[in-house]
Amino acid sequence: NAGVTQTPKFQVLKTGQSMTLQCAQDMNHEYMSWYRQDPGMGLRLIHYSVGAGITDQGEVPNGYNVSRSTTEDFPLRLLSAAPSQTSVYFCASRALASGANVLTFGAGSRLTVL
């Protein structure tokens, strides 16, 4: 099993550019989420989804859009990148039936906004 796959692993953007971070999982997990990790801040929840067509905001949703058209994919879109969005982004998923909220994480995408 590939688990949770994130692409790209590294990306450099200029302020104002747009891009999409891709996340795919092959475990048939209903729940998917995006976190950002900044030094000294731990992980902060950006957006999450409990199934296709359903998304909701986390702790720090501003500046990010998500959609969930399939169970497998949960892309994160930055419409107009800002230097404050320089971070490492993690996608994570779980099966809703597990009941315990234990997440499986991807390897991360490191984004630098100049």
Next chain:
Amino acid sequence: SQQGEEDPQALSIQEGENATMNCSYKTSINNLQWYRQNSGRGLVHLILIRSNEREKHSGRLRVTLDTSKKSSSLLITASRAADTASYFCATVLSGGYNKLIFGAGTRLAVHP
């Protein structure tokens, strides 16, 4: 503001010693989890303790939970160089089953 905060921020020990990390949280929880992150990698789940449990073991890991003090501790016994990583506690708020909130983490360095 963050729900969970780990203490200490960094810990340096020798192989064979025990490592203890603490986590405090602010509001009622459903469960508390500990994750490990090796440098440059994603997080890996280590252990989960539910709000009605006080202690749990998994191999060399021992987790305690004190809901009256809103705190948890992770003990790694007989540490190895391979235990060098960052460790994060994460809480599921009561009624907030879709949100796992992480602390800032403890960086553990185990020296051979």
